[in-house]
Amino acid sequence: MAKIDLSLIQELRTRTGVGMMDCKKALEEANGDMEQAITILRKKGAAVAAKRSGNETSQGLVCSYIHAGSQVGVLVEVNCETDFVARTDAVKQFAQDVAMHIAACKPLCVDAAGLDPAYLEKERAFFTEQLVSSGKPAAMVEKIVEGKVQKLYSDVCLMGQPFVKNDKVTIDDLLKDLIAKMGEKIVVRRFVRYEVGA
DSSP states (O other), X not given: OOOOOHHHHHHHHHHHOOXXXXXXXHHHHTTTXXXXXXXXXXXXXXXXXXXXXXXXXXXXXXXXXXXXXXXXXXXXXXXXXXXXXXXXXXXXXXXXXXXXXXXXXXXXXXXXXXXXXXXXXXXXXXXXXXXHHTTOOHHHXXXXXXXXXXXXXXXXXXXXXXXXXXXXXXXXXXXXXXXHHHTSOEEEEXXXXXXXXX
């Protein structure tokens, strides 16, 4: 295996925020391919998140964001396992990015579990009626409706939305990357979005 150049390791660290040794290992595993190394780090983040999913998150921070013009404001609560991690620049930046994203993209809830069942049933009925009236066969309607419901989740649930600063990743991807970097469970607990006149 070819020796990985330090500048490549530093570039990967800059792009992902992950530690130098983890970046070096990912680049070695990817034989120097930057995009493949990013994918390796993202998978590692998902594995760390799954491993730590049962841990308690009783520490954290509340972040505020007021959009230019003071017409939209957001409060978001991000929880983690330790106060040490809550005070890191990485967690603060993540919370700030999420608050700004919420201001711009108007999610209704953090994830699918937080979606109002009445809203979901109303949307499901609308999709079904739309498909039936367009003449779709009954056997296909249910499958298509399920696909539309999954798309709805990514439209209205924060964790499934493409990040406003980089639509190649979702908020959930950002969170998994942060978990991999910090090595402990982190969750977006809740948020509230205020808009003048809304």
